[in-house]
Amino acid sequence: MTVIRQAQGLVSMFFSLRSPGIRIYQCLGKRSFHRINSIICSENVTSKFDDKPEFPGSKSEFVSKLEFIEPDNIKGIPVYRALGRNGNIIEESEDPKLDSSTVLKMYKDMTLLNTMDRILYESQRQGRISFYMTNYGEEGTHIGSAAALDPRDLVFGQYREAGVLMWRGFTLDQFMDQCYGNVNDMGKGRQMPVHYGTKKLNFVTISSTIGTQMPQAAGAAYALKRAKDGLCVICYFGDGAASEGDAHAAFNFAAVLDCPVIFFCRNNGYAIFTPVKDQYRGDGIASRGVGYGMMTVRVDGNDVFAVYNAVKSAREIAVTQNRPVLIEAMTYRIGHHSTAHDNADYRSAEEVRYWDEQDNPISRLRNYMIINGIWDEKMEREWKLESRKMVMRAFADAETRKRPSPDEMFEDVYDVLPKHLENQLEEMKNHVKQYKENYPLEHHEKLT
Amino acid sequence: MASCILKRLSSSKKQLCLLLRLETTAKNLAATRHLSFTYQPETASAAHGETTRMNFFQSITSALDTVLETDSTSVLFGEDVAFGGVFRCTVGLKDKYGKDRVFNTPLSEQGIVSFGIGIAAAGATAVAEIQFADYIFPAFDQIHNEAAYFRYRSGNQFDCGALTIRTPSGAVGHGALYHSQSPEAYFAHIPGLKVVIPRGPIQAKGLLLSCIRDKNPCIFFEPKILYRSAVEDVPSGDYMLPLSEAEVLVEGSDMTLVGWGTQVHVLREVALMAQEKLNISCELIDLRTILPWDVDTIAKSVVKTGRLLIAHEAPITGGFAAEIASTIQSECFLNLEAPILRVCGYDIPFPHVFEPFYLPDKWRCFEAVKKLSSY
Numbered sequence: 001m002t003v004i005r006q007a008q009g010l011v012s013m014f015f016s017l018r019s020p021g022i023r024i025y026q027c028l029g030k031r032s033f034h035r036i037n038s039i040i041c042s043e044n045v046t047s048k049f050d051d052k053p054e055f056p057g058s059k060s061e062f063v064s065k066l067e068f069i070e071p072d073n074i075k076g077i078p079v080y081r082a083l084g085r086n087g088n089i090i091e092e093s094e095d096p097k098l099d100s101s102t103v104l105k106m107y108k109d110m111t112l113l114n115t116m117d118r119i120l121y122e123s124q125r126q127g128r129i130s131f132y133m134t135n136y137g138e139e140g141t142h143i144g145s146a147a148a149l150d151p152r153d154l155v156f157g158q159y160r161e162a163g164v165l166m167w168r169g170f171t172l173d174q175f176m177d178q179c180y181g182n183v184n185d186m187g188k189g190r191q192m193p194v195h196y197g198t199k200k201l202n203f204v205t206i207s208s209t210i211g212t213q214m215p216q217a218a219g220a221a222y223a224l225k226r227a228k229d230g231l232c233v234i235c236y237f238g239d240g241a242a243s244e245g246d247a248h249a250a251f252n253f254a255a256v257l258d259c260p261v262i263f264f265c266r267n268n269g270y271a272i273f274t275p276v277k278d279q280y281r282g283d284g285i286a287s288r289g290v291g292y293g294m295m296t297v298r299v300d301g302n303d304v305f306a307v308y309n310a311v312k313s314a315r316e317i318a319v320t321q322n323r324p325v326l327i328e329a330m331t332y333r334i335g336h337h338s339t340a341h342d343n344a345d346y347r348s349a350e351e352v353r354y355w356d357e358q359d360n361p362i363s364r365l366r367n368y369m370i371i372n373g374i375w376d377e378k379m380e381r382e383w384k385l386e387s388r389k390m391v392m393r394a395f396a397d398a399e400t401r402k403r404p405s406p407d408e409m410f411e412d413v414y415d416v417l418p419k420h421l422e423n424q425l426e427e428m429k430n431h432v433k434q435y436k437e438n439y440p441l442e443h444h445e446k447l448t
Numbered sequence: 449m450a451s452c453i454l455k456r457l458s459s460s461k462k463q464l465c466l467l468l469r470l471e472t473t474a475k476n477l478a479a480t481r482h483l484s485f486t487y488q489p490e491t492a493s494a495a496h497g498e499t500t501r502m503n504f505f506q507s508i509t510s511a512l513d514t515v516l517e518t519d520s521t522s523v524l525f526g527e528d529v530a531f532g533g534v535f536r537c538t539v540g541l542k543d544k545y546g547k548d549r550v551f552n553t554p555l556s557e558q559g560i561v562s563f564g565i566g567i568a569a570a571g572a573t574a575v576a577e578i579q580f581a582d583y584i585f586p587a588f589d590q591i592h593n594e595a596a597y598f599r600y601r602s603g604n605q606f607d608c609g610a611l612t613i614r615t616p617s618g619a620v621g622h623g624a625l626y627h628s629q630s631p632e633a634y635f636a637h638i639p640g641l642k643v644v645i646p647r648g649p650i651q652a653k654g655l656l657l658s659c660i661r662d663k664n665p666c667i668f669f670e671p672k673i674l675y676r677s678a679v680e681d682v683p684s685g686d687y688m689l690p691l692s693e694a695e696v697l698v699e700g701s702d703m704t705l706v707g708w709g710t711q712v713h714v715l716r717e718v719a720l721m722a723q724e725k726l727n728i729s730c731e732l733i734d735l736r737t738i739l740p741w742d743v744d745t746i747a748k749s750v751v752k753t754g755r756l757l758i759a760h761e762a763p764i765t766g767g768f769a770a771e772i773a774s775t776i777q778s779e780c781f782l783n784l785e786a787p788i789l790r791v792c793g794y795d796i797p798f799p800h801v802f803e804p805f806y807l808p809d810k811w812r813c814f815e816a817v818k819k820l821s822s823y
Contacts, residue, residue, distance in 0.1 A: 154570060188603035197602045204569060205602035209593045215559050216594070219566025219574070226521070226548060226572065233570075245586070249559030256554055257563075412604040413640050415663040418692065418740040 076283045081300040087367025096305050100374045109166045110139035110362050115387045124339040129179045133194045137334030139163050140361025141266050144307025155203045156213040156235045168201040176398035189404045211244030218254035221261035232260040232318040240271025242285045251292040254324035262314045263326045268333035273346040289326035301331030302361040405445040484809050485713045489680035492650045499681035504674045507649035507682045508537040511656040514686050516545045519573050523549045526577030561587035565595050568608035581617035582629040595665040596640030609663035616672035624800035630762040636739045642666040643738040647712040648678045654689030671709040694742040700731035703755035708735045711759050718813040747779045754785035755820045759808045764792035786823035789816045
């Protein structure tokens with residue numbers, strides 16, 4: 001039985017030295033996993049072997065003592081933070097030094113999103129829209145990441161990334177038209193609310209299936225790499241989605257096939273009612289990245305500047321080196337999963353209140369802005385009123401618009417309407433015309 | 449005599465002779481075991497130009513070569529694709545077009561298909577290979593919930609029409625449960641998808657080119673038993689054959705026989721048997737596209753003959769013959785002289801040593817023809 005020794009200090013992760021200027025942790029100058037049951041860095045182990053493993057599957061080194069790696073003894077991957085809760089820059093060198101108009105846009109987008117969320121959540125409660133999902137607590141992950149990307153970078157989201165759309169210019173009208181599924185909905189009334197998509201803003205339409213977007217993002221990145229436009233893909237997913245098989249396929253394919261994709265995990269602590277302790281046993285999602293051969297970092301998702309810095313650097317790596325990067329943004333889901341899941345018994349009210357009041361991306365950025373003299377109470381009051389007015393107006397407009405004609409139900413299944421769907425369309429129209437009083441035709445544009 | 453000769457040879461030469469004899473016996477056995485029919489080479493349309501003698505897998509290579517040549521965004525990928533593929537369909541393509549265009553993927557069907565969806569959604573042409581149709585199921589979610597619905601759910605802002613999935617399918621003589629399946633029926637139930645099954649090399653190249661260029665995600669099933677055994681003069685150039693159009697191969701007046709892929713050749717021999725032994729004239733139709741399928745051609749034939757037999761290797765319950773039977777009885781009820789008959793695999797997993805008893809072979813089909821004609 002070997003004597004087991006505890007590792008000292010922080011876990012050392014190895015990154016390649018391909019990109020100068022990116023801070024890396026080094027140990028022994030080689031890319032390898034640490035062993036925690038003996039001191040690796042400081043101990044000089046005399047090798048009992050004069051040969052090295054030549055297996056195609058792995059070329060590391062031989063050891064003569066049997067030792068298992070005990071994951072519980074490894075300290076978690078540290079969380080990168082640039083902006084303190086009080087709005088103070090922690091380290092000068094990590095200050096992104098964004099100009100005030102960018103910071104103002106960040107704040108206004110986060111708060112406008114928040115205001116829109118409150119009103120649309122309420123509208124579902126009143127039966128005006130069928131369903132809604134809020135973004136409370138995660139606004140920082142959206143805005144920080146979106147601000148660091150090129151607007152032409154392709155976005156594959158999960159469903160809680162409305163702030164990315166807001167940053168890129170998706171209007172309040174467009175958000176609400178989709179939720180109402182009216183004639184202006186870019187999705188043509190086909191999907192549940194919050195399943196946004198816009199080709200113009202390079203945001204791929206959301207689908208309800210969890211994690212399916214991840215390997216697609218890797219493929220899209222491969223195509224973008226071949227197109228040589230200097231663009232990348234960002235793929236958002238949650239702590240729950242990371243358990244899906246598609247996540248594993250995504251990470252592996254992206255790494256093996258050298259895809260310029262940023263995998264951005266919003267680890268908000270919950271997947272519907274399931275806390276992370278029932279989702280994974282290891283050190284979150286970041287710990288898996290190195291296993292796939294991916295550059296990895298964990299950041300404070302409630303810190304807009306940390307998120308911004310991480311995505312900016314990740315983008316640089318992805319685009320210049322054609323390789324994937326994994327960012328795990330730690331955050332907290334202040335709201336419920338959706339309007340259909342508001343049973344509050346799965347967590348305590350104190351826990352929610354803590355995050356809402358003490359560690360909130362919006363208040364943190366506001367503190368920074370106040371310290372730096374670009375925001376004050378008067379501006380706050382005025383903006384609150386103005387943003388609410390904007391949302392209410394868009395809301396009222398969206399509500400008045402009709403839904404698309406039922407004719408359109410058959411379009412876009414294929415690029416061109418095939419014969420059997422032409423027949424079914426005729427059948428539907430004839431039926432509805434005959435029994436029209438039983439169908440909600442008054443809410444729709446006319447049947448042809 | 450052979451044994452006398454053998455005695456005189458050195459031991460290593462004896463071993464070699466023995467091996468050659470065994471190999472020949474094996475091949476003969478294999479030939480008789482695999483194919484219950486003789487493949488009849490077809491003649492390509494003169495409109496498609498010069499031809500080259502090719503077998504089925506070579507016609508696939510030719511189609512893929514054409515795609516890579518004419519579409520600079522196109523890429524091919526899947527397990528073992530780089531070295532040429534387990535059925536040699538991609539031989540030489542990596543060397544010709546480069547490893548960024550013809551490449552191996554890790555072993556994950558859900559990854560292969562979804563990677564392809566991403567490529568297609570980003571505007572490039574993706575041809576994904578699933579090594580055996582029996583292994584396509586991990587990708588079913590991506591095919592059904594993602595690929596097929598991509599255009600519809602986005603309001604036509606996004607689509608993955610540039611995705612084609614090609615995969616070997618069908619009985620091969622010894623494939624058993626996991627190297628013999630014909631899963632077309634599962635995919636026929638997915639709105640937004642196209643499903644195509646060719647019967648030979650000329651059809652395969654033309655239909656594959658159509659699938660790849662079609663603006664909807666397509667699944668292309670390649671009957672693996674035909675890879676080597678089907679040889680004909682295939683147009684060397686670029687040509688396409690239409691999707692969603694069934695083809696009447698043999699005109700007839702007494703009954704209609706419908707099949708696809710390998711089964712077309714079985715039915716061809718059944719039609720000959722029916723003519724010779726029963727003096728029954730059968731109209732033989734290759735459906736070619738399973739989804740969306742050509743109702744009109746089948747209906748027109750049944751209106752003429754009044755009797756319909758559909759045959760496929762896949763198990764009978766819920767198989768695609770059920771869809772055809774249901775639609776045709778509805779469209780052609782008054783023209784039918786007999787119930788529609790289906791000759792299919794039994795409702796069992798595809799067995800190994802029992803394959804000859806499982807398949808809808810020409811004897812079972814012939815018996816069904818007799819039943820139909822004497823109703």
